[in-house]
Amino acid sequence: MSGLEVRELSAGYRGRTVVSAVSTTVDSGGWLGIIGPNGAGKSTLLKAIAGLVGHTGSVLVDGRPLGSLRRRERARTIGYAPQIPQLPIGLTVTDYVLLGRTPHLGPLARESAADLDVVSSVLARMDLTGLADRSLSTLSGGERQRAVLARALAQRAGVLLLDEPTTGLDIGHAQALLDLVDELRVELGTTVISTLHDLTLAGQYAERLLLLDRGEVVTEGAPAEALTPARLATHYAARTSVLRSPDGTPVIAPIR
Ligand SMILES: Nc1ncnc2c1ncn2[C@@H]1O[C@H](COP(=O)(O)OP(=O)(O)OP(=O)(O)O)[C@@H](O)[C@H]1O
Ligand SMILES: [Mg+2]
Known part of the structure; x- marks a missing residue:
């Protein structure tokens, strides 16, 4: 499907560069996790x-x-779920998630049975079926976050950018979401780039991790290579011990 290549990407705000010359490639169907401390530039890189x-x-x-794609084509190519979403508060969950299908609608702009199928299956997988007719403004924090992700997943874009998708989700809903993305x-x-502050989850789901600090790539590699106590001390000022789960993926345990 869609492989992604980022070449020498720099970005910032009002003349202040916060992402400096990042280059990486993600194969079609690959999952790259972007990690790094607060303010490192992860969200800016995704944006x-x-x-x-x-x-x-x-x-x-x-x-x-x-840059050469038209808006509609771009929306079919790249789906993005922001860290801090702005919600059109009057909509129901179903109508909001249906917005994810907009780039696929035909000339009459009516959703087809296939669009409705995609939406109802994503709602079911995100445990939102019971909330389908509720107004977004009445949802709890985690329910709202799941609605935002459901919209991005319903878009079925070839490349999915997820900025802290598990924020506010309990451990079961976080796993259900990451399992669905993996499926x-x-x-x-689908090619996935996500930021994740939960480094254990990041290492379990992403195939490779890119560690960003002050806008620069510190390292990129397999989770077991990227997640070392020394790196976490240097770049996060964190005290950690790296354990191994039964399948060999690293488990980051904070040390008091
Ligand atoms: N709209 C903006 N205008 C000005 N500066 C911004 C803006 N958005 C972010 N920044 C600054 O750019 C830097 C990188 O921010 P960014 O949101 O990319 O960090 P992050 O790595 O996603 O952090 P976090 O882990 O807290 O989500 C920060 O210093 C932030 O204050
Ligand atoms: Mg961020």
């Missing part, structure tokens, strides 16, 4: 890839520069 903040350098999907990756070849 720049999505074309939502000014940047230099280039982003290519299947070798085509994203899309395996079954549809």
